[in-house]
Amino acid sequence: xxxxxxxxxxxxxxxxxxxxxxxxxxxxxxxxxxxxxxxxxxxxxxxxxxxxxxxxxxxxxxxxxxxxxxxxxxxxxxxxxxxxxxxxxxxxxxxxxxxxxxxxxxxxxxxxxxxxxxxxxxxxxxxxxxxxxxxxxxxxxxxxxxxxxxxxxxxxxxxxxxxxxxxxxxxxxxxxxxxxxxxxxxxxxxxxxxxxxxxxxxxxxxxxxxxxxxxxxxxxxxxxxxxxxxxxxxxxxxxxxxxxxxxxxxxxxxxxxxxxxxxxxxxxxxxxxxxxxxxxxxxxxxxxxxxxxxxxxxxxxxxxxxxxxxxxxxxxxxxxxxxxxxxxxxxxxxxxxxxxxxxxxxxxxxxxxxxxxxxxxxxxxxxxxxxxxxxxxxxxxxxxxxxxxxxxxxxxxxxxxxxxxxxxxxxxxxxxxxxxxxxxxxxxxxxxxxxxxxxxxxxxxxxxxxxxxxxxxxxxxxxxxxxxxxxxxxxxxxxxxxxxxxxxxxxxxxxxxxxxxxxxxxxxxxxxxxxxxxxxxxxxxxxxxxxxxxxxxxxxxxxxxxxxxxxxxxxxxxxxxxxxxxxxxxxxxxxxxxxxxxxxxxxxxxxxxxxxxxxxxxxxxxxxxxxxxxxxxxxxxxxxxxxxxxxxxxxxxx
Numbered sequence: 001x002x003x004x005x006x007x008x009x010x011x012x013x014x015x016x017x018x019x020x021x022x023x024x025x026x027x028x029x030x031x032x033x034x035x036x037x038x039x040x041x042x043x044x045x046x047x048x049x050x051x052x053x054x055x056x057x058x059x060x061x062x063x064x065x066x067x068x069x070x071x072x073x074x075x076x077x078x079x080x081x082x083x084x085x086x087x088x089x090x091x092x093x094x095x096x097x098x099x100x101x102x103x104x105x106x107x108x109x110x111x112x113x114x115x116x117x118x119x120x121x122x123x124x125x126x127x128x129x130x131x132x133x134x135x136x137x138x139x140x141x142x143x144x145x146x147x148x149x150x151x152x153x154x155x156x157x158x159x160x161x162x163x164x165x166x167x168x169x170x171x172x173x174x175x176x177x178x179x180x181x182x183x184x185x186x187x188x189x190x191x192x193x194x195x196x197x198x199x200x201x202x203x204x205x206x207x208x209x210x211x212x213x214x215x216x217x218x219x220x221x222x223x224x225x226x227x228x229x230x231x232x233x234x235x236x237x238x239x240x241x242x243x244x245x246x247x248x249x250x251x252x253x254x255x256x257x258x259x260x261x262x263x264x265x266x267x268x269x270x271x272x273x274x275x276x277x278x279x280x281x282x283x284x285x286x287x288x289x290x291x292x293x294x295x296x297x298x299x300x301x302x303x304x305x306x307x308x309x310x311x312x313x314x315x316x317x318x319x320x321x322x323x324x325x326x327x328x329x330x331x332x333x334x335x336x337x338x339x340x341x342x343x344x345x346x347x348x349x350x351x352x353x354x355x356x357x358x359x360x361x362x363x364x365x366x367x368x369x370x371x372x373x374x375x376x377x378x379x380x381x382x383x384x385x386x387x388x389x390x391x392x393x394x395x396x397x398x399x400x401x402x403x404x405x406x407x408x409x410x411x412x413x414x415x416x417x418x419x420x421x422x423x424x425x426x427x428x429x430x431x432x433x434x435x436x437x438x439x440x441x442x443x444x445x446x447x448x449x450x451x452x453x454x455x456x457x458x459x460x461x462x463x464x465x466x467x468x469x470x471x472x473x474x475x476x477x478x479x480x481x482x483x484x485x486x487x488x489x490x491x492x493x494x495x496x497x498x499x500x501x502x503x504x505x506x507x508x509x510x511x512x513x514x515x516x517x518x519x520x521x522x523x524x525x526x527x528x529x530x531x532x533x534x535x536x537x538x539x540x541x542x543x544x545x546x547x548x549x550x551x552x553x554x555x556x557x558x559x560x561x562x563x564x565x566x567x568x569x570x571x572x573x574x575x576x577x578x579x580x581x582x583x584x585x586x587x588x589x590x591x592x593x594x595x596x597x598x599x600x601x602x603x604x605x606x607x608x609x610x611x612x613x614x615x616x617x618x619x620x621x622x623x624x625x626x627x628x629x630x631x632x633x634x635x636x637x638x
Contacts, residue, residue, distance in 0.1 A: 049296020
């Protein structure tokens with residue numbers, strides 16, 4: 001059994017070093033709960049603003065200072081690249097931080113771990129290849145490869161080609177064919193099977209299929225488990241509350257018996273009711289060591305949101321209240337005054353010092369209700385200009401023509417960003433052509449944006465390539481005629497054949513208009529009050545992990561229930577038993593209320609200084625209004 005211990009002295013040494021490096025910042029000070037989390041391997045529930053990522057970084061630095069084995073490592077798993085980068089940012093300035101970013105250690109997403117150590121080796125062992133792992137790309141390719149009759153059949157069955165993927169079921173990897181319970185001789189079934197075969201032959205997979213490949217590898221080669229357990233005797237998992245059951249099962253299977261520490265906050269598990277996957281229960285329902293002291297919000301915010309903690313965590317805070325700051329406020333509206341809610345919020349937020357109101361957001365649980373909903377209430381009810389699709393996101397073209405049309409249509413912004421989109425699409429074409437790029441030492445590598453220049457230099461076509469890219473970016477979206485000529489020019493520049501079905505598909509002409517552009521500096525969905533205060537409107541899911549100066553939680557409606565109304569009793573009485581979410585019956589009122597509680601907890605724990613709630617006056621009784629005032633809420637009319 002691998003043993004390693006961390007003492008208070010080890011923690012003090014790391015903190016002392018970091019405090020010297022960051023002497024211009026407030027010194028790091030840890031309470032008993034945080035020290036216990038670093039010294040032991042208990043599972044942790046870390047409240048909003050608890051500094052969980054800093055805690056992970058400190059523990060890693062303590063471990064690396066004493067790490068005894070050059071061939072065994074620490075494995076740190078996250079759910080997103082953003083979370084991974086945040087951890088790396090915490091450790092990079094410490095002298096020991098660079099060691100954690102190299103062999104034998106691993107810091108990355110769960111998906112990256114599965115791909116690297118399980119799925120890619122499994123695929124290669126069977127003579128296959130993985131060129132692209134991307135849900136949106138696979139769905140679009142399958143949609144284009146299947147016949148209209150097949151897609152119409154799937155629509156009638158209320159499913160789609162996105163479900164045409166390999167899954168691990170009954171201890172075997174099987175192909176799930178949407179719309180069919182088993183084998184069929186129908187044309188649609190055969191069409192789906194053929195399309196999937198083409199997609200796999202091109203090396204494209206859905207993200208979840210990597211888990212199925214990983215399970216297959218472990219089932220056929222049990223020694224893989226022993227190897228991974230030996231390689232990574234210490235494992236830390238961040239944001240564990242968002243792990244889905246199939247991820248949790250895989251992690252538990254791999255690292256059974258090792259030093260595993262899971263960190264997160266089940267009170268913020270707001271993705272339980274999204275998609276068709278079950279949430280984990282081994283962590284979210286476990287007994288956890290709590291860290292209930294936050295560094296984010298003022299005491300009144302901590303007091304007012306404690307009742308929304310599903311696990312009854314009594315929040316405390318180290319954050320001092322601002323002098324003369326506005327009180328947390330409930331904004332009441334009726335049918336006539338609902339459009340005035342945002343203006344009322346800007347008036348209240350405007351009382352904060354300008355330096356304390358740089359990030360102000362209004363958030364809601366529902367961006368738009370289903371057609372036909374009786375008395376709908378969503379973000380657009382408060383501000384009709386809200387557009388849930390208007391947000392900054394990376395563009396992932398499904399063909400080269402789509403990438404070119406996107407780049408040609410950009411009229412402003414950083415050209416470099418569009419150039420990278422174009423290079424990635426061209427690298428994909430080169431990869432699907434079977435080309436390998438010769439690197440240093442004579443080793444061949446798959447084509448990428450970074451080594452594309454080496455391939456062009458070897459062919460002496462770099463200048464022609466630059467001219468073609470400039471024509472695409474500086475010109476106009478191609479026509480069918482110009483595209484045919486440009487594709488032949490590109491093929492000659494790259495030295496590839498356009499005969500294969502996969503490459504021909506990637507290089508086919510796409511007449512659809514280019515996607516809408518959103519600049520990274522574009523604020524979008526921004527309401528500006530008459531006093532000049534700007535309020536960004538967002539869904540609750542999109543602000544998870546953020547910190548605001550002031551936050552307005554807008555009441556929205558899901559089915560027949562109003563979320564803020566349903567949570568007022570818990571805000572007033574934290575001792576009330578929390579509703580329980582049932583994954584098997586997510587549409588019951590009990591499950592919906594449980595979902596409301598977690599969403600509103602996430603939303604209302606974002607602000608440092610000011611929390612406001614918007615609720616219809618008819619939703620509250622006179623006694624509740626009086627009780628809110630007794631609990632130091634300010635009550636105003638919109």
